[in-house]
Amino acid sequence: MNKEISVTINGEAYQHSVPIRLLLVDFIRDIAGLTGTHVGCTFEGVCGACTVHLDGEAVKSCLMLAVQADGRSITTIEGLAIDGKLHPLQKAFNDHHALQCGFCSAGILMNMAEFVRKNRKSTEEEIRSALIGNLCRCTGYAHIVDAIKEVAGMPGKSA
């Protein structure tokens, strides 16, 4: 029913006995107390608000159990800025007003932080395609795409 796990989140080790059925996103929010990772759709895993990095890969933390993260390293939105210095995407989101209510922002930033690490020069089509797993209900995506273009767009074409 319960299992002892040790998970590193943003460089900090967490050791806990957790119910096997506990979702990773609930471990992050309720046990680690890191509420920047959001829960949107809660079921289908379609909204992307709960996206975190699992050993550097963008994954939806509502589609994993906490016990599956045993021994692994997770980065959440709270760990994206390093020593108080914003990630280039975070700065670009500010500059381009790429958020309104902010509910989806953490998930989008975590997904796209992995994307821009792997894709330095992307077309707008590639950026939009990379955003399929994240729903935003305020912005219409235009400013989000502009912000990502600034960090990972084609040279000379950035907004």
Added chain:
Amino acid sequence: MYPAVIDTYDAPTSVQEALQALANRGSNSHFLAGGQSLMQAIKARVISPKSLIDLQHVVELKGIQYKQGGVRIGAMTPYRDIAADEGLDGAYQALRDAASHVGDRQVRNRGTIGGSLCWNYIAACMPPTCIGIGTSLDLVSKKGKRTLLAEKFLHGPLETARHDDEIVVAVTLPAPSQFSGSAYKKWGLVTDALPVVGVCAFIGLDNDGRCQLARLAVGGLATGPRRANAGEKALIGVSATDASAISEATETAAAATETQSDMWADAAYRKKLIEILAHEVVTTAFARAARGKHS
């Protein structure tokens, strides 16, 4: 949504350990692959497993290997790796077409080819693709091994030939003849949505550029993924420039496929989708086959 109580969780690191864990845990134990479908079902309590056996750390189930011209893809290989593997281009490029548009980036990081085949969801890309390109599945249990063609393995939606005590360890593809090509395309309600219909074509050409081997497979059907045999027969002897013959073949494929009506598409519209998608993938597969072997 929250899972029902789960009694045990095992994270084996080898196939043998996984089989042993299953034997120890007994009934209502489930293997967990990438979890992008199964976790939804567990959260919705469609499935309430007593025990979960997580295959994510079984390294021998991951990776794409090329041997004597054939391909072996570990069952736990994620879509992301299949989508990125240029070695599949030509004969087995349909796998890349399909894998690169499954779900979204996050899903492709976790979701696996073996998981998708074992789940055999009606709106899934891997089942028709694997039938279309002539994939076999290697299954292992404590009793031994067996190999099944994808079209024998995949039954109706959510049904397969897998026994409860078996693990699908890999999918394999034979060495293709020199001029072979494949393609897959789906149609869904929004970009990269679950497919309402998905069609895969595999074309093998003779030295004169005529089709000597054709396979067409359709997904999104209430009967489960199926080959469109009538359309395949109509493609034999056809060349890429023979536009009217290709159109006739894909019309035949659509006409002969049993389709259902549901909230996403009625039966007649599904047939139209099959015809149009089949035309596109057959045309693309011809072009890829004509380029010859890459490796």
